Amino acid sequence: MIEGNLRKVPLADVFQIVVSGRKTGVLEVEGEERRARLYFDAGGIQYASLIPGVHLGEVMVRMDLLTARQVQEILAMQVEESADAPLGHTAVRLGLLEDADLARALERQITEVLADLITWRDGDFRLSESDVMRTYVPTGHHVDAMMVLLHVAGHWQDQRADRVEGATVFDRAGDPTAQPLPGGGWDVLAHVDGKRSARTVAAEVDLPVRQVFAVLAELEALGVIGRTAYPLEEPLVVVVSPSHALQRLLRLTVERVGARTVATSDAPTTFAAVAVERPQALLLDVATDGDAWSLVRSLRRLDGLGHVPVLVLGAGAGGPLGRWLRPRADTMTKPFDELELQAWLARRLGRPPI
Structure with missing residues (x-):
């Protein structure tokens, strides 16, 4: 095992050790409330993840390889089946992607993870040498670690x-x-x-x-x-979801409409966020229907949030009586449709769709 801190050993030096030694294993880097994992095979990077940070599902939507709905359906399938197979591997198995498409998406995700990771000046790292889970990637696929690092370093220093x-x-x-x-x-x-x-x-x-x-x-x-003469006034939308993958999909959808986002994962972090920033809308994806409406009810009691548009994703009707007792909010089923959600945002934020 190799371990240390980025304050003393820069990321480039860590990569040099891995590449020159043709190491196979997982490099974990933990910073303040963030965690990166890079999977190496004989010195090449096969997969990378960053939480919170870029997610493979978001990357594939941006590359027009999958729709937001397809990504959500795969994520839901994994939960229902308690599946360990990663999203990309499942998409290939279902015939939604070719291996070559997945390889391109993985390379893009690796690049974006490193583009973020190279800005870290502090963080504990640990390289555990072990076999890599090859279901993460197409057979034989890997990215030249040093080439990608030099590429992203050039853009970061620009x-x-x-x-x-x-x-x-x-x-x-x-x-x-x-x-x-x-x-x-x-x-x-x-x-x-x-x-x-x-x-x-x-x-x-x-x-x-x-x-x-x-x-x-x-x-x-x-x-x-x-x-243009004036910068755009971007409304703020708070995105609430316990799922990192769904957070990233929702943020991408919101930002494509021309709004800023703040992402939270539960009620306490949501209350902390709205206390600092006054949002123009909230999107709630909460684990259970009852928890969602309880959160909406609590938010409605806060000063300044009584009339802010709220959309609850995946909320059940709760029967006729339930509809009467619920606090005021719109609902949308999951998996959500990106264009439908963008239309709701454009309407509620009072701006035409871009």
Whole structure:
């Protein structure tokens, strides 16, 4: 076992040990309220996870490999069957994905986990050498650890990203064919329309957020796009779900509408969040129907939240009497449809769909 702290041993040095020694096992890194796990096979990365952080289901939705509904159906199937097979493996087994598609999605997830992990300056790490669960990945698939780390390090150190705020709105300004665009430039440019914020553009593009911001800054420097006169006023939506995977899907859906999000997992963290930030809407996915309505009732008693739009996902009707006794809130069945949820958000937030 190899262990230490990132304050004394940088992540690049840890990777060098793993790659040069062709290690096989799991590298765990624990920071303040966050945990990353990287699965290595003979020095190559096969899989990565970050909680809270990017989830494979969210990645596959952004890559248009699966719909949000399909991801939810697989997650529900895993719960019902008490299945240990990861989401991607299940999608392949069901015929929803090819191995090549899963390999691309896994590489994107690994890149995004490392793009986040490389910013950590503190955290305990531990490498446990053992066989990797090969059901996580297609046979023979792995990512060159050092190449990916160098790639994300270059984008993280790109100071251009610091010139773009999440609420900044860009519009077309010049001919994009007059000069070569940066990597990812055409994908990012396709979503620049004078209406979407930089945060919303990033939610639509299959790239890490910081890289999208750097591309926007480069496109601005080239004169291809320009900033609008005022930044967009983005409403805040609090997303409540005990499921990390569903939190990420809901956040992606909300951000695509042009809103900011704060994610919580239970009643105490939700009360703490609304005490600091006054949301314009709340999305609740709570374990049981009774818990959901109890949370809505408690939130309605808080000052300033009596009339805030609330949507309860997966809520049962509870019979005629139950409907009369419930606090005021809208309901939507699960698995939710992304377009239906976006329509609800646009209507309740008083803004047209993007």
